[in-house]
Amino acid sequence: MRRDGDRDGIPSAPAAEDGRPGPFLFDREVRVEELERGFGTASSVIRYREANPEVAGGEEDVVVVAGRKLGEAVGGEGRVRVIPSTHLLLMRRT
Numbered sequence: 001m002r003r004d005g006d007r008d009g010i011p012s013a014p015a016a017e018d019g020r021p022g023p024f025l026f027d028r029e030v031r032v033e034e035l036e037r038g039f040g041t042a043s044s045v046i047r048y049r050e051a052n053p054e055v056a057g058g059e060e061d062v063v064v065v066a067g068r069k070l071g072e073a074v075g076g077e078g079r080v081r082v083i084p085s086t087h088l089l090l091m092r093r094t
Contacts, residue, residue, distance in 0.1 A: 029079050036067040 039045060040063045049056035058064070074080050 029081050032067050032071045032074075032078050032080060035070070035080065035082070036063050039063045039066065 045063055048062055055061055070080065071078055
């Protein structure tokens with residue numbers, strides 16, 4: 001069963017052109033630097049930086065490299081649209 005909705009079962013975003021439900025939360029445009037700050041707080045990134053202190057925070061830091069590549073992919077504009085969404089997968093073990 002699939003259920004799409006975020007507040008009281010009502011989607012907050014309009015449906016897509018092809019009829020699929022819209023994203024759970026409205027999308028917004030953010031700077032790549034904002035994404036880098038957010039990704040830098042992820043536990044996996046923190047563990048990586050602890051294990052690799054020689055690159056942490058420098059030009060070869062995993063988040064800095066990803067941010068640079070993302071900036072290049074969006075044409076150097078430095079802004080990208082993000083659409084947050086959450087998925088819950090429930091599986092039964094047999």
